Amino acid sequence: MPTKQPSTQPQFPGVTIHESAYVDEPADIGTGTRIWHFTHILPRVRIGQDCNIGQNVMIGPDVILGNRCKIQNNVSLYPGVTLEDGVFCGPSCVFTNVINPRAEIERKHEFRPTLVRQGATIGANATIVCGHVLGEYCLVAAGAVVTRDVPSFALVAGVPARRIGWVSHAGERLGFNLTCPATGRRYREIEPDRLEEDL
Template structure:
């Protein structure tokens, strides 16, 4: 990879960006953040204060990563992901200070449009489905279905959320934009007209 920082990207003077990286147009990296090597960041992203990304992390377009979040090696954010303040991604399931386990890092994939609330913890090795919604403070220990609303410790499914971010009731109609959904084999999908 060769470094490329789009001329329309903004990096605050208090932040550090290592080589090589790729940063897309209109992406903003705010105070006291650190982007490590071999990181790819798309366009129209926003990284709050004190964010660490990398090494070897991929972030899609239109992502928002709030203050005090670290995206470690193995984390991938697809397009349109929201990471709330101080949410946590782990990278090893059984850490010990006296034992190095960098060869045991597990991947964590956050699919398009997912939301992770403030202070939530995502245990490594999980896939968070498209447009899922992880409540503030939840601890995710396994894969999450698309559109699932997860809450608690450990996180359990409490319902469904629409693409527009509305909590769905039994009629499965989005209260925000009126989109209709349906369940198929335990998975929520937009109803096709």
């Protein structure tokens, strides 16, 4: 028997939602966004245009995603998480929202915000401890555990995550000349942990 294809729902014109996904209203979803199998969008979530939300993803409530974000399978985005435009979340990466959770103690009033800036990439199975900012176009390696802010363009890896280099807008690792090998864009290190494009 042929499988049913995802369809556009009347309340979300221009949005593709698989029949196995749930979207709790109110929700704001931009045109061109695709939501795949077994995903749950909770109330008061805002998702931008042209996002791709993979299988078995949970978002919300009160979570904001920018335009062109890609969320791979088995990711949960909890209250307090904000993704700017063009963020990539690899399969099974983890966001926390409380520093010291206990099953027997309610700590919803202690949620700490996490901001992921434009163009950042989070690798598969990485953990982002709440209360931190991931800078623009940074790259968090697979399996890393982020316990502090990540500078823009930083390549971080390990447990806990430490900067091991720099990456370009294109996600290419930068050498000593700080020039992207793919695009030729040049960068300069203005402080030990701060990089900017050399315009």
